[in-house]
Amino acid sequence: MEKIPILKMGRFLLVTVQVDMHDQLAMQLQEDLTERIVAARARGVLIDISSLEVVDSFIGRMISNIAAMARVLDAETVVVGIQPAVAVTLVELGLSLEGVRTALNVDRGMVLLQERLIAEQG
Amino acid sequence: MTVLHSSVLPIRTQEDIVRVRQATREAAVAQGFSLVDQTKLVTAASELARNTLDYGGGGDVEISRVNDPSRRGVRLVFTDKGPGIADIEQALRDGFTSGSGLGLGLSGAKRLSNEFSIESKVGEGTQVTIARWRN
Secondary structure (H helix, E strand, O other): OOOOOEEEEOOEEEEEOOOOOOHHHHHHHHHHHHHHHHHOOOOEEEEEOOOOOOOOHHHHHHHHHHHHHHHHOOOEEEEEOOOHHHHHHHHHHOOOOOOOEEEOOHHHHHHHHHHHHHHHHO | OEEEEEEEEEEOOHHHHHHHHHHHHHHHHHOOOOHHHHHHHHHHHHHHHHHHHHOOOOEEEEEEEEEOOOOEEEEEEEEEOOOOOOOHHHHOOOOOOOOOOOOOHHHHHHHOOOEEEEEEEOOOEEEEEEEEEOO
């Protein structure tokens, strides 16, 4: 079965969505991620959606759900790489991805996650 | 309105929704839409295709490249033979849902389109027509 790969980088999980996801694939990612957060004792999840040309309300809800589930499991989620046309469309659609942290790119997303970890340890 | 090209796609599975997005994108590109306009139309198509599948029990979409004397556009007609919508005004309200969604499907698709119309008969089905013109 088709799956979206989840990479582990230190205390963080990295997901790069590179295909136009059908709904079941998005649901599967949600499940896989929660399991991996626990198994890897991950403290952060970085989701790169720079390849996604469309984010409709279903995918938007999936992203919000992942962020909420991760938070319950004590992990922070950052979504990076939202294309400008997708951002414009999301807002017009009425989705503002509330509760989801975003960053322009992977580098800045990683900095956000690392800062949170350091702040806790400090 | 002149129809340049028209094709009908089935909406029976989740994969069909992905195909509807792709075919809508192709039509928008062929009509010279900007990236933002393409994205808006494709997102609206995705919402309506999911409604057709989830609430209408499946159906089809007719995707047409259409021209007016002064403008170019894409028209999408989603048809299902599902239960129909009893209260269209309510269905068009943000946040209203009879299912598990966010309730942004119809209202969001309307905002993302230049033209929007819906016809529905309880027990017979629903037809949603949208059009977006190139800016």
